[in-house]
Amino acid sequence: MGEAQFGVRHIIGAPIATTRLAEQALVCMPPRAAKFTLSEWKLSNDQRCRNTEDQQQLADRILGESERVRIETAERAHIMKSTTDRRLEERIGDVEFNKNELQIQRREICIELEALGVYKTRLQDCLSSLQANALNICRKCLMLRDGRLGIDLVVDEVEHALQQEITTILGGQSLLKRVLEQLNEQMRRLRSTRYLLDRDLQYKQAAIDVDKDNLSLKPTDLCLSVYEGYANLDPANISAEEYNSYSAKNIQSAAREVTSSRPIKMFVDTLLKQVIDDLWVAYKKCNHEFSERIKETKLAKAKLEDMHRETSQKISDMQDNILLLQKALSDKEGHIALAHTRLGRRANRIGAELVKDPPGQSLYYECEMLRHSTEQLQQMLQEATSSLRYLLQTQIQLEEDINVKMNTLKIDEVDCMTLRETMDYHAY
Incomplete structure (x- = not known):
């Protein structure tokens, strides 16, 4: 740098020849500002005024547009919120309607399960009674009659009647066991359907709670947050038709199972009546044969006694x-x-006296x-x-x-x- 740009001030009292560069104090002076003409000054002022007016006009337009956009977006947000609230209310009503239908079917299933439980108890009581009472008594009668003696140990009509009664009891037990298996299978299907209904009701209640909570939220609540993730904020992938079909399928399935259980109850009533009637017929026939055999034995005994x-x-x-x-x-x-x-x-006579x-x-x-x-x-x-x-x-x-x-x-x-x-x- 030359002295034209930087002025070098020598230290007073020290000769230039003996002063080192490191001991010198350098002072940087700015360059002289360029001078403008009066026309340039006026032009610059006019340009500044025009720019300021343009910026003010642009600001006025932006202010007006901002107020319009603000009012429009506020109205749009209010309309959208109202629309969403209305649709949430409609959705809550639809889900509650489906939920009520499911609850009706669930009550029907519970009633049918309770009724089938009563019929199951009736079948089990009948089976246990036949096994522990009737069948054992008939077999014991056969064993007791094996204790007859002599010629009375005969294969008579009483023994045939007892064998026939045992056959009737075993046949009735077989029929009742098969019906009991069908009844248990129907109860299992009803419980399975009730489980599906309970799960569907649980999901629907959770959806209702979520929508009600959403419906109660306000823009001024402190619990609100803005999602900043990358995944889709709405993961729903089930269409309304599929949803309605799913709920309708559960309702139809429940109604079908309830309808299927009613003929089983009628069949159990008919079967129990038929089995009991057959058992009574065999019982009376066997008792009749016993009475006839007892009469014959008494007659034979009376004849023997005579x-x-x-x-x-x-x-x-x-x-x-x-x-x-x-x-x-x-x-x-x-x-x-x-x-x-x-x-x-x-014979001791003598002589001629021994005569005939x-x-x-x-x-x-x-x-x-x-x-x-x-x-x-x-x-x-x-x-x-x-x-x-x-x-x-x-x-x-x-x-x-x-x-x-x-x-x-x-x-x-x-x-x-x-x-x-x-x-x-x-x-x-």
Whole structure:
């Protein structure tokens, strides 16, 4: 830099030759301002005024436009907020309507589930009663009747009726079990549908709460925030048609399940009545066969008892007869001894006196007659003794048969019929 631009002031009292550059104080002076002409000055002032007027006019236009835009945007925001509020209210009303429809269907499902629960209890009670009461009693009756003795251990109509009753009970149980499975499946489907309705109701209530909260918000609330993310602020990807179809599908599904459960209840009523009627028919038939068999056994027992009484009387008569025969034989022994003694003494006659005279002939005939009579009496005594032995055997057999009949009557009339009185078929 030259001295034309920077003035160098030397330190007073120090020669230039001995002053170093580092010890010198440099002062920078600005360059001289360029000078303008008067016309340039006037032109500059006129230009500044025109620029200022242009800026003022532009500002006036911007102020007017700003006020218009401000009023227009405020009105638009108010209109949009009102429109959004109205649509939120309409949406809340639509969702609440669908929610009410779902709640109606849910109540119907709950009522049907409760009713099916009652029918399930009826079926279970009937099954348990048939298993624990009727079936066990019939099988026990068969076991008890195996305790019959002798000829009474016969396959009779009572046994066939008991087997038929057991078959009827097992068939009824099979039908009731199949219906119970269908009932459980229907209850499972109703619970599944109720779960879907509950979930849909939960979602709808959450949507209603969200929209009500949005409806209650004001632009001046402090809880408002501005989203500055990059993702889409509205992630909804389900159309209104799909939404309506989903809700309508849930309602239709619930109504269909409720409708499907009603025929099952009617079928259970019909089946229970039919099963109980069939069981009553088998029960009455079996009781009738028991009664007939008991009557036959009582008649046979009464006949045996009559024969036993007659046999006992015959035994008594035969015993008396044997005593009389024995007495007759005893009496004949004296007569035989007398006749033989007379013959023996007359055999001691001497000489010509030993003649066949009428007394001798009479004694001979008497001895023959007594011998023949004794043989007849002995034969009759043997026959009477044999008859008495057979009568005693017959009496014992009759007593055994009577005891067998008494045992049969005890089993059929006392044991089995007492058990069967506890069988209870009623409308479950």
